[in-house]
Amino acid sequence: MQLQQLRYVLEIERTRSMNKAAKNLFVSQPNLSSAVNNLEKELNVQIFNRTNKGVEVTKDGKLLVQYAKSILGQVEQLKKAYGVEEKKHVNFLEISQTGMLHLTPVISKIYNLLKDSRVQIIIKEDNLGAVIKHLYYMKSEIAIIVMNTTQLSLIEKVLDKRKIEFNILDKTKLGVAVSPKSSLYNRDQVAFEELDKLTYIEYLKEKDLSVNQDSELLDIWSKFVGNTIHATDRETVSDLLWNLDSYSFDIEKNIEYLKKRGLKFIKLQENIDMYVGWLKRKREPLSYEATLLVEELTKNIRL
Structure with a gap:
């Protein structure tokens, strides 16, 4: 389990939308879904139900959201206690x-x-x-x-x-x-x-x-x-x-x-x-950064 996965869960719960959460988190929707799926497998629970109207939080998911808020809140308190400043978002x-x-x-x-x-x-x-x-x-x-x-x-x-x-x-x-x-x-x-x-x-x-x-x-x-x-x-x-x-x-x-x-x-x-x-994973769109890389590779390598 990673703290980033818990942040993902909270943003999905807040927006009730995978697409909106992915946009707000600056990650691709497939990467976001994969991260949540991995967390669900690790904990052996279903956190969200995907419906035509959006995302619904399950009973187990609501409990996880409470734990996530508590854990991330304590992490922030720990950072403040030791004077650690929150870093600005960086794309990788x-x-x-x-x-x-x-x-x-x-x-x-x-x-x-x-x-x-x-x-x-x-x-x-x-x-x-x-x-x-x-x-x-x-x-x-x-x-x-x-x-x-x-x-x-x-x-x-x-x-x-x-x-x-x-x-x-x-x-x-x-x-x-x-x-x-x-x-x-x-x-x-x-x-x-x-x-x-x-x-x-x-x-x-x-x-x-x-x-x-x-x-x-x-x-x-x-x-x-x-x-x-x-x-x-x-x-x-x-x-x-x-x-x-x-x-x-x-x-x-x-x-x-x-x-x-x-x-x-x-x-x-x-x-x-x-x-x-x-190479790329199928059915997963490339990020803006990776798309630029492919464009430059095509210009510089292809005859």
Whole structure:
């Protein structure tokens, strides 16, 4: 149980309308309904009856409203006792992404558009499986992913079961990023079997290799991969590329980003397609902030 859920209950009880309460609370109606449903499941009670005329409070709901008012009243007294000022409303935009796509220009643009309305943007980077879980368990509102054709066919059933929709922005090609230290630097193309001679620098967010995005790629072509160094932050990956005869997987969409860092993108002869897209929960409208993000993604990523 969270205090925010109790505040939601009181606002719904006051307005007797889910839509009005959502508007007053600056949240989407589906998110509000989900929060209340989760509280009902946790307490094993029905708080509201939804009718054509609006929302009615049940007998159990009336008791909960009394408790909520008491609890929140005590919280306010506690804040006043210790001189804690009530913070102004802040809008949150929580984004999960799989990495391999550098979104700094897009995030900077929407932040500049939203900063006057008090917004906090939270970006969480993880492997593909974890990103889908973030979305399903409402830890993020939207997810931005890059995955290969094999991954797409594998997760379609997972997304459908979890009522998550995948919106494809574009297709791009898988390749490798190298620094001038690499023996591949002057090449325009490379075959997988040639990579065995170099050290693979893997950007890894979790120790569980079986679910990491790059590792799923390597499960298919593992016989072509030689020595590997796993790094959990981008700076280390970049430093290693600059100090070793090595490579890291990347996508063609990132060519300009790589150039700015003195790195080069080299195509793979195998011509492997990668999909770039975004995920959202079905039947749940995006917030204004997330809608802006999608618009900017479309402008900047789609060809």
